[in-house]
Amino acid sequence: MTDSVALITNLLNPLDEQFPAPSPTTQEAAKSAVRAYVLDLFDQQAEEALTWQPDPERLAACQAIIEHPVFICGFMKSGTTFTVGLLDGHPQTVTMPGDSHLVERVTERFNRPGDYRETMHGWIIGRLHRLINPTNQRPFWLFGQERRPYLDFIHYAHHWRDTLPATPRSIFLVYVLAFACANPAAKSSPRLWISKTPGNEHHAQTLLAMFPQARFIHLIRDPYPNLASMKKLQQAQGRLWDAKTITARLKDSLRQARKNLSQLGEARYRLLRYEDVLADPEGELRNLATWLGIAWDDRLTSPTVNGQPATSNSMFRQRRVVGEVAGKSTSRWRTVLAEDDHQIALGALYPMARHFGYRWPDTWLDYLRARLKSRPR
Numbered sequence: 562m563t564d565s566v567a568l569i570t571n572l573l574n575p576l577d578e579q580f581p582a583p584s585p586t587t588q589e590a591a592k593s594a595v596r597a598y599v600l601d602l603f604d605q606q607a608e609e610a611l612t613w614q615p616d617p618e619r620l621a622a623c624q625a626i627i628e629h630p631v632f633i634c635g636f637m638k639s640g641t642t643f644t645v646g647l648l649d650g651h652p653q654t655v656t657m658p659g660d661s662h663l664v665e666r667v668t669e670r671f672n673r674p675g676d677y678r679e680t681m682h683g684w685i686i687g688r689l690h691r692l693i694n695p696t697n698q699r700p701f702w703l704f705g706q707e708r709r710p711y712l713d714f715i716h717y718a719h720h721w722r723d724t725l726p727a728t729p730r731s732i733f734l735v736y737v738l739a740f741a742c743a744n745p746a747a748k749s750s751p752r753l754w755i756s757k758t759p760g761n762e763h764h765a766q767t768l769l770a771m772f773p774q775a776r777f778i779h780l781i782r783d784p785y786p787n788l789a790s791m792k793k794l795q796q797a798q799g800r801l802w803d804a805k806t807i808t809a810r811l812k813d814s815l816r817q818a819r820k821n822l823s824q825l826g827e828a829r830y831r832l833l834r835y836e837d838v839l840a841d842p843e844g845e846l847r848n849l850a851t852w853l854g855i856a857w858d859d860r861l862t863s864p865t866v867n868g869q870p871a872t873s874n875s876m877f878r879q880r881r882v883v884g885e886v887a888g889k890s891t892s893r894w895r896t897v898l899a900e901d902d903h904q905i906a907l908g909a910l911y912p913m914a915r916h917f918g919y920r921w922p923d924t925w926l927d928y929l930r931a932r933l934k935s936r937p938r
Contacts, residue, residue: 634761635780638790640835646864700869713743789894
């Protein structure tokens with residue numbers, strides 16, 4: 562391990578301990594050290610540029626997956642990270658780490674005034690940061706702690722930048738394909754690539770315009786514990802909890818799930834309940850593998866990030882486990898949601914929760930009373 566890698570690792574480790582609300586000072590120190598390391602990689606890559614050659618077999622394997630993305634979506638804290646972790650280790654998937662924000666960030670970058678190559682340069686720098694520190698949680702250094710794979714990532718990114726047309730989708734594809742080609746844990750015969758961003762359900766039509774053969778997995782979670790996790794997250798980050806706003810956003814996400822399923826059909830848009838995966842990981846993942854057209858593999862029940870055991874990002878610290886399914890969810894939400902929170906959620910979400918198969922202890926009469934309370938006077 563070089564001195565710079567050791568320094569960065571020592572700065573990254575506290576971020577994991579402080580998750581989900583790292584100290585700004587700690588985060589800035591880690592970010593600064595990673596940036597210096599990344600810029601040094603670019604200097605070395607420039608010296609190698611004239612002699613470096615891509616691996617033709619890897620290029621061909623990556624070319625084959627371009628038109629076969631699977632987008633994982635759903636409301637925040639609904640199990641999207643957990644699900645992408647389960648799919649990560651499969652030998653036929655290329656699974657992108659962290660949230661991709663393909664629609665919001667990538668298209669916004671493309672539409673900025675300026676040179677396409679400059680836009681790509683900034684994008685590649687940001688993606689290298691993501692490979693070293695994906696989510697402020699372990700594992701860090703997704704390509705290992707040797708320089709070579711990260712240098713190859715830059716080389717492959719430049720190769721695909723110069724090969725693909727200058728379009729919004731190409732900005733993201735450069736990342737996907739460079740990740741797949743340079744990865745020390747590269748899959749020899751991948752069939753699809755997977756990207757997740759909570760909220761992608763609202764951009765399904767935009768994503769389909771970019772990738773007409775795209776498929777979607779929409780995570781659904783019981784709204785009560787989903788809201789409790791959101792409240793814990795916002796409190797940990799020092800943000801004001803607004804039950805009405807967050808509940809309304811969750812309702813919009815669930816409505817969008819119904820709309821997308823109706824428009825695209827079950828062959829393209831799959832609803833997956835978080836609780837069902839916790840209760841029967843193998844059964845649910847076998848069904849999901851069949852739907853995706855990939856073979857069953859035991860690694861589908863062990864969450865990883867680029868093959869390394871993943872730490873769950875539960876807002877309840879006692880439920881954070883590494884490389885395994887946490888187990889059946891509990892009714893811990895009752896200790897987090899105040900009665901006002903409960904009534905807001907009940908009045909807004911009771912019929913929707915029942916539609917998705919959740920049987921709350923509340924009755925229809927409770928729902929009607931909560932609705933009456935929520936009406937402006």
